[in-house]
Amino acid sequence: MSQEIDVALVHVTKKFGDLIAVNDVSFEIPKGSFFSILGPSGSGKTTLLRMIAGFEKPTSGDIYIGGQRVNDVPPNKRPCNMVFQRLALFPMMNVLDNVTFGLRRRGGISKAEMERRAKDALARVGLEGLEKRKIHQLSGGQQQRVALARSLVLEPTVLLLDEPLGSLDLKLRQSMKLELKHLQARTGTTFVYITHDQTIALAMSDTVAVINHGRIEQIAPPEELYRQPATHFVASFVGENNKLTNGKVVAFRQGGGVDVEIGGIRMAGRAGENLAVGDRVDLFIRPEMITLRPGRHDDGIVGKVSEINFDGSHSLVIVDLLESDRPLSLNVKVQHTENAPDVKVGEVVTLSWRWDAANAFHPVAQPRTEAEGLP
Amino acid sequence: MKTLARNRGQWVLLTFMLLWIGLLFVLPHLKLFYLSFVSRRGGEFTLANYLYFFHSPLYRKIFVRTAVFSTLVTLLTLVISFPVAFIITKVAGKHLKAMLLLAIILPYWVSELIQAFTWMVFFRETGVLSYLLRAIGLTHHNIEFLYHDSTIAVGLVYTSLLFMTIPIINSLDTLDDSLIEAAYDLGGNFWSTLREIIIPHAAPGMMVGSIMVFMLNLGNYVTVTLLGGKNSLWFTEIIYNQFIIRFNQNKGSAFSVILLTFSVLFVWIVLKITKQDLSEAM
């Protein structure tokens, strides 16, 4: 079964003067999927989205929407609509006029029909009965919904979302996050969502593209992204991670694993990229993937609890390694389940993890700063 | 394609802007400058138009008088306006505040000409002041109060009030009331608080107001000629005389350039001394 592709970027590059904002990016977004572009600020993700929307033109490369090359199609003629970061609702119009704005531009639709479609779209986002309200009379969450309805009413092939949840407070963001996902599932519209907030990207997306310095680092479903990061950047950017530096590959294991020596201790990990014995590496270990047992055991790494931070459903335990030749410590997330180990500060514990829960990468030079401060 | 459209838009806007500022401001002033350096007949380069001014004791006197008079009126306006601004921002309740604001804005709305006219009605020989003085028996015949320097000063202060008060209000508005209270709390009295807290905070507004008022006084025409009559001896009047009565555009231009140079220089020096920015000040 071949998947239909809604958006395709082919070797797209965008330069602003000497600055390369987007560097040779290619990907395909299947129809009806929720696709996120995740990256820190200045990574080029906004430029990428604005090129899909038509507000910027690629310096080189091609953009296809619904199979058609749209490089020279102005934004008002593209079958995609955008939900803006600051929403960009028209303050001088009421809710209904905002939602019907796009329909009015199309023409050929009766007033009653426009109103019917607008009300339908508003109902879909849960905003019945607020048609006559002014924008400034709405709460942040309601404004969010109006912005969604304003775009969805046009039944776009692709809906572009420029981090619209960023301005909401945490609680509202959590609930909108789920709603957005449900909305996407219901409408079947392709969503392209850009964000710097990995929790949003992981929770909502079918596929996440991680972008840094204008380059795509990895495109994968959230779980794969989390468990098997493809690059050093993805490992350090996505999710919490212990990062142990200055390791050295000493041996290979079966199935793509490596043994790494860090501070005189041998640790297991997955080779995130092509490694050779003797290579210098950094090792990333998820805090929740580490098993902590009280007491000293032979089949693990021995350490001493130096700090315990209670955090509701779990505690973050900081363990100083006892057998390393330089000070090293690991953060361990201990879930508060029935049989959770009961440890105290100062106690000796043993840490262990499955080899494929850790990832080893060559260390990278400090990030270049060329793409900083982009719109 | 879009970049091109953007640039085309910019060029259109720039063209209109330049047509306006060029034809109605820059070129006229260049012409004024040019005329002031050429002779009336023949049109060759000359400094005679300026020398005429510097050699004439009367014109020099008028110029100095205009500058000194403007300065004094500016100071007077500052002294009168400061308490008004202070009352509006820190003392008055809602109603008095609105009333005072209206009272300083209303005269401005009815135009400078009407302002001067109302004072003529008040000060002239058969005017309201004369009538009042006779009515209470202080005098038995009409007195002409018009055409005195003090009358001109009243008229100028009246037209200047708004331009001084509003900038001071703006700077006092940003002064936190708790700062004044803290000063009292720390043992200050009204005068020390005024000197050490309030006036330093209001200084930028006072400066902007003073510059505007000084410029307006220097360039004033209608108030001084109506209230001062033949005794006004204001510099703008001799510009008018040269241009319109004597039809000597070259001398008139020289006088205009002198006035302009003086006021621009004045503003520039004040801004330099106080380290303020013109576009910010406005």
Place this chain on the structure above:
Amino acid sequence: MFRQKGLSLSKALFYAYAILVLIFTLGPLVIVTILAFNNNPSASFPWQGFTLDWFKASTPGRVGFFDDARMISAVIVSLKVAVLVTLISVALGVNNAFLFVRYKFIGQNFLYLLMLGPLVVPGVVLGTSILAFSYGIANGLDKIFGAGAGTFLRPGFWLVVAGQVSFVATTTTLVIVARLKRFDPALEEAAMDLGSSRLEAVWLITLRFLAPAMIGAAIIAFLFSFENFNTTYFLSGSDPTMPILLYSRLRFGITPEINAVSVLLMMVTGVLGFLAFAFQKDDAA
């Protein structure tokens, strides 16, 4: 701290001062208003009974404002000038606002300072410079195209309009720039995203957003133009505007009719001023 209840000495002094200021600023306006209805041909006190003659009368020796043909024609000239100046200045204001807010170019700061110039230069100097400049061009046109070709650049209606636009446009620009700076350009992009062309987006969204500022600027422009004396004085010809006519009459003496004119002016400009104020306030909201 001065707003606390109770009466202290300093508070009493402040209130006394406030009352003096009110008398000083409003007193003259009140006097003129009373005299406009005083049946005393000397345009002064004592009170000799109520009359509307100074507004409407055409007996020998008593001409009311509405029956004073020269006055009425001057008002019409002023209105024509003001309407033209308002339209041109608001259009220029929008033009300049877009130029200064939406674009960045070399020399922009210098141009902005230059734009403030007409506000800083004394009105008299502005008037003389435009007079001198147009005089030269008019002479040139006469020479090339024959006598009369440059007449529209000689003192008169069109020169008054030009002279007033030179400084009124600065004011309208400042008012409209202030509002455009608060406009989020993403709104325009949103309109384009929803199917508008660029010009449609500007027309439907940006200009709608600027409307309160444009109306406010228009009222201010109208007031400035209608009341202007200093610049206009040098540029008006045989068809004077109302302030010029009033001024020339005042030099010969005061008539009760001028009181009546003042009252009418106060009413009209008062209302316009309030409107401008209201729109500015709305603008700030």
